[in-house]
């Protein structure tokens with residue numbers, strides 16, 4: 781196993797976990813349940829961490845994450861799955877048929 785990243789927020793880590801699992805990469809979250817119950821433990825040890833089961837997937841995983849960030853920044857258009865209309869990134873639903881964006 782190898783540590784991929786850690787984050788201040790369990791929500792960020794969960795998001796990355798979902799992203800990797802969607803790409804077929806096995807990963808686990810460490811310290812998930814320590815957050816919020818700090819007690820005597822130094823804060824830094826309570827940060828949630830994302831670990832990969834397979835060390836060899838590290839490079840691939842980082843690519844997936846950086847691509848996801850790029851996509852996010854680029855504000856890409858999306859194609860409606862129902863009517864194939866191209867929608868601007870800022871719309872959560874299709875302007876034509878009101879289908880939700882499932883991307």
Ligand SMILES: [Zn+2]
Pocket residue numbers: 860861862863864865874875876877878879
């Ligand atoms: Zn549509």
